[in-house]
Amino acid sequence: xxxxxxxxxxxxxxxxxxxxxxxxxxxxxxxxxxxxxxxxxxxxxxxxxxxxxxxxxxxxxxxxxxxxxxxxxxxxxxxxxxxxxxxxxxxx
Numbered sequence: 001x002x003x004x005x006x007x008x009x010x011x012x013x014x015x016x017x018x019x020x021x022x023x024x025x026x027x028x029x030x031x032x033x034x035x036x037x038x039x040x041x042x043x044x045x046x047x048x049x050x051x052x053x054x055x056x057x058x059x060x061x062x063x064x065x066x067x068x069x070x071x072x073x074x075x076x077x078x079x080x081x082x083x084x085x086x087x088x089x090x091x092x
Contacts, residue, residue, distance in 0.1 A: 001061075001077075001084060002032040006043060006051040014050045017067035021052075024073060031077070056084050 005021055007014035018035075025033050038049050046053075048065040054077075055061060061080055 001080065002034065002055045004034045004036060004053045004055070006036050006038045006046045006049055006053070008038050008049050011049050013067045017050045020067070020070045020073070023070060024077070028077070054080060056080075056088055059088070 003021070005018070007018065009015075021033055021035075025031065036043070038046060038051075046065075050067055051063060051065040053060060053063040061083070062076075064076075
């Protein structure tokens with residue numbers, strides 16, 4: 001599973017949320033977390049920042065556009081990992 005974090009250097013919510021992602025990254029080293037600086041003309045499928053897109057292989061499993069609490073994100077990741085294990089184990 002991969003998380004892609006779209007952010008802007010000038011966004012206060014993005015800077016604070018980046019610290020939450022760093023904690024998640026340390027606790028879950030099996031996750032791949034990419035950080036991409038948002039450009040409106042390039043990332044046309046991203047409407048708001050911060051945005052996190054979750055993928056398994058080429059399949060998008062979900063996204064959120066808010067600086068959610070770590071506890072909420074951890075719960076969501078747990079549910080997605082269970083879904084992948086149960087339904088998508090052989091799909092990349």
